[in-house]
Amino acid sequence: MTSETRPTDSPVSERALHFLKALVERYIREGQPVGSRTLAKDTGLDLSPATVRNVMSDLEDLGLVVSPHTSAGRVPTVAGYRLFVNSLLTWRAPSEDDIASLRTRFDVRTDAKSLIETASTLLSGITHLAGVVMLPRHERNVFRQIELLPLSEKRVLAILVTSEGEVHNRIMGTERSFTPSQLEQASNYLNQMFTGQDIGEVRKRLLDELKHAHASMDQQMIRAAALAQEVVEAAESRDDCFIAGQTNLMEFGELASMDRIRQLFDIFNQKREILHILDRCIAAEGVQIFIGEESGYALLDDCSLVTTSYRVDDRVVGVLGVIGPTRMDYQRVVPIVDVTARLLAAALRQ
Amino acid sequence: MTSETRPTDSPVSERALHFLKALVERYIREGQPVGSRTLAKDTGLDLSPATVRNVMSDLEDLGLVVSPHTSAGRVPTVAGYRLFVNSLLTWRAPSEDDIASLRTRFDVRTDAKSLIETASTLLSGITHLAGVVMLPRHERNVFRQIELLPLSEKRVLAILVTSEGEVHNRIMGTERSFTPSQLEQASNYLNQMFTGQDIGEVRKRLLDELKHAHASMDQQMIRAAALAQEVVEAAESRDDCFIAGQTNLMEFGELASMDRIRQLFDIFNQKREILHILDRCIAAEGVQIFIGEESGYALLDDCSLVTTSYRVDDRVVGVLGVIGPTRMDYQRVVPIVDVTARLLAAALRQ
DNA sequence: TTTAGCACTCACCACCGGAGAGTGCTAACA
DNA sequence: TGTTAGCACTCTCCGGTGGTGAGTGCTAAA
Structure with missing residues (x-):
């Protein structure tokens, strides 16, 4: 389930996409602009850096990558991430350990409120991002x-x-x-x-x-x-919302300036805006991904959200997910969010 | 009520104390080592910097001040702050505005839990530090x-x-x-x-x-x-504890490194250690001040706590206070903590 | 279409030197 | 004896400088 195959007359060639994929994966791993030499080695296609440069130049024209300055490598743009996420991504199933620790910590016997707390703590612990769980207004509350x-x-x-x-x-x-x-x-x-x-x-x-x-x-x-x-x-x-593991975000270089972190934490404390974004995910089916400015909040420009709703008896009862830098490991994070939602739902259903 | 007068045979002269007071006040205001020239002007005693240097040298021998490096001014040590707080401090009554905003926000009609939340938010808002309110085990809970x-x-x-x-x-x-x-x-x-x-x-x-x-x-x-x-x-x-305004601490230069802030926030999130310290204040009468290492937690070395218990019908029902850098404005903060405790108690008593 | 070569750009780092702030010490002074 | 001026010294901070390395774009050849 690597990708939907794209029409061959697409403006961007199959090979270019291959490079884009390699670039995004590399950048997610290393956090630093990727140069042509590195990328040439990475793909295994045995092409010279010069060739790669030409391709990158095309990708740059399409707005999928940028270079932060003349002599740095390239970095994905939001559009680049988007393309990557939509059709280039290979999911990576959560490790045995992660699943195990999720399972054992969801004790069916505790009440809803502490389940919610556990869920967000677990999410943040496993992904090393900030975990957020929302408990929206029930449409049906008796x-x-x-x-x-x-x-x-x-x-x-x-x-x-x-x-x-x-x-x-x-x-x-x-x-x-x-x-x-x-x-x-x-x-x-x-x-x-x-x-x-x-x-x-x-x-x-x-x-x-x-x-x-x-x-x-x-x-x-x-x-x-x-x-x-x-x-x-x-x-x-009442609509509650827990955010855990905020401090994880301090580890990421791109967010690690005092001002930026302070802004982020202040947003988290107010919760209002976060709730607002999460609200939009209630209706959606499956995992939702907001990359950078897609969330619509300028203050979350360099962050991504990965969310999904959780359901009990086919009724949506809440939304959960993670917040991290745009440069998060989507391949790993998305499945984890998905699984957590399922397990939380199961625990809530009893 | 400036100070208890000290015995004249005290190892540290009246004049030296005067300098210490000026130094601490200045350092609290500016956050930077205070030099002899500045201090000479500050005290109004019309002495030359050289004289001040001699006095500072004495104070340094007594362990009340240190200089961070050869050619910087002096900074109070924990012992210096302690002496300042114990006998040099002049309280500064909270401003009308502060009192007013405290009064109006303590709505008697809300339940205990939201009062607690309000209290810590107010504390942090007014002092620009982190506010913490604890609701300890009642000894008498029926x-x-x-x-x-x-x-x-x-x-x-x-x-x-x-x-x-x-x-x-x-x-x-x-x-x-x-x-x-x-x-x-x-x-x-x-x-x-x-x-x-x-x-x-x-x-x-x-x-x-x-x-x-x-x-x-x-x-x-x-x-x-x-x-x-x-x-x-x-x-x-159940013993609950709210901490608000943590992000205020990022404003203080001495705490403003990523690592330090992360440590602090992690401590706050765990709450355990904080609760432990606050527990020790339950019995005490009046405002308690822990300066730097006095709290007993290495991780709070460069922080101070100002706390007091609040009472309803002469029974202690909780502890509240603020956490900030050792270099906090005690003269202003202490009275605010005091007043907040009284008002919270009044609101709880109804 | 791909590649090698080349000139160029930019961030990063280490180093240097001067300015400024502040100290300790000593010797003179009231 | 307490106070002060003078002086040498120390250390931080800041701006400039020059080299290095990574990476680019362009051109011309394969």
């Missing part, structure tokens, strides 16, 4: 049970359990105090009303009820509904 | 209510609420399945048994019961107790 507990005078603890066995809780101050039995009554009422319904739906209905609070409901009920409203909102807006 | 919910065949969700309105939950697989009513019965039983008791106590009693599971308990009860045991352990061992 109200399962609510519990209202008095905590102290005028403070109520609301606990909401949703379909995935996730627990959301919030402490809320109230102006007037509830008696324990009032709270119990209220939670019974809410449970009767909403159990089994979609969270989004529940939120809407609660809002409605609060608006036209009809005479039939007593005051306490209305206030209980307000409490429920709050915790339901918390449950809806 | 079992309030447990809830066991069937999630699917052979999976049970256990939710435990403890005294502080904190919610712990865990999903557990069971070999045989429970009926909903069995679970309800079990949770009622557990609640009756344990409500109001200390968590540590509960854990012990559960262990006991499991060991000598007496005939009087039916099989299901025993298995329910095992579930409870798990979530109780989770509740006991």
Whole structure:
């Protein structure tokens, strides 16, 4: 499954592609511009450096490689990587060791949150890049049970359990105090009303009820509904995202200036932009690769993302992947991301 | 409250101390070795550089300052900082702005976890250092209510609420399945048994019961107790710790080498060592300052910690502080840490 | 079409030398 | 005796210089 064969009338010859492949692989390995002499030896085609130079010149005209300065070798451009990834890449299956360590660390018995954490730690550990796992809004998230507990005078603890066995809780101050039995009554009422319904739906209905609070409901009920409203909102807006192994990125020369690293880390801390990019991968089938500027964020210009969604029972429940320099080892990384997604999905399905 | 006055027969003269103070303040401001000429101007004592040199030479003999190389100025040693902090420091009260931004951001209505997060973000934002907030094991943590919910065949969700309105939950697989009513019965039983008791106590009693599971308990009860045991352990061992603004540390020249920063970030990610240091501050009264190697961790040699515990109703509930280079602005930072602790405590007390 | 040869370019490195900042020491001074 | 001026010395930092090596583009021959 090396590549789709390209039409022979393609603007770039079969041989040139062969060189491009060798160049990208070499550059990924060494991290330094590749010269004609090196490349001539690498391909095994027994051609002189001069010939290689001519080919490289063509590739440069096509915008697939550039040389950083007159007398340096060539480096792939984003278009070059793209071509490489799309049709030149040979996958390299993850090593036994890697698979083993993935398998053993995904303990089925832990809860979703720590699985997510483990996944991103593992990803970063194995790939030596930054691992990221996102847990997006569920489209389908069901109200399962609510519990209202008095905590102290005028403070109520609301606990909401949703379909995935996730627990959301919030402490809320109230102006007037509830008696324990009032709270119990209220939670019974809410449970009767909403159990089994979609969270989004529940939120809407609660809002409605609060608006036209009809005479039939007593005051306490209305206030209980307000409490429920709050915790339901918390449950809806939650989308978590873990990033692990950020420090791995410091190893890569091309990112290793203080300013650059600081920018990157700041992006990671805010998470917003990352979430935004990952959001775009939810729908996609299979592994997605964003190279350099393709992510659409100037600050990730010299980085690539490799992501894939993971599914439980054919429903997408999240996205995971890695972030690293454009010069990452796609052949190795892509399969690892793929496998991790599968194993995480399996662990989540139980 | 500039300083405790030192005994006049102290090995280091009043004037020398004055110089030391000026030197430390200058070095903290500029970050560069301070020379005799500069210092002579700084103190306003109208002495020649030569005289200053003599004094500096004395201070060097006492191990309070060093010069990085022959023809550089002097830099405070750890002992120098220590002396400065103990008896030369003039506190600088936080600015109106800082206090205001602290006050408004501590919204009483949010739960403990997000308060903690806010606190560390604020600390780092205001001081331009890394902010850290720890939520240690409570000595007094009370079992309030447990809830066991069937999630699917052979999976049970256990939710435990403890005294502080904190919610712990865990999903557990069971070999045989429970009926909903069995679970309800079990949770009622557990609640009756344990409500109001200390968590540590509960854990012990559960262990006991499991060991000598007496005939009087039916099989299901025993298995329910095992579930409870798990979530109780989770509740006991929890000690969280947030670190924010790590990237601020990259601004400081003395830490700004890739290797150093990477080490630091790795330490922060592990959290273990940090927690360990913070643990030592729990008992202490008031603001604690660890300068350089005083923290006991070689990897934090060129860093200082400023921490204090925060209390609710005279019980220590946590520790917070900042981490930065030894050359941090103690005069400003210490009061800020102090105030933040008070405000956080107030917000937690409600 | 491929190759050898050649002139040229550029980054990298080691080296040199001067400028500037700061020191320690000594001797003179109040 | 404490303070100061003077002086030689040390060390960092910076800019310039020159050589080396890697690599290129171009041209002309095979």
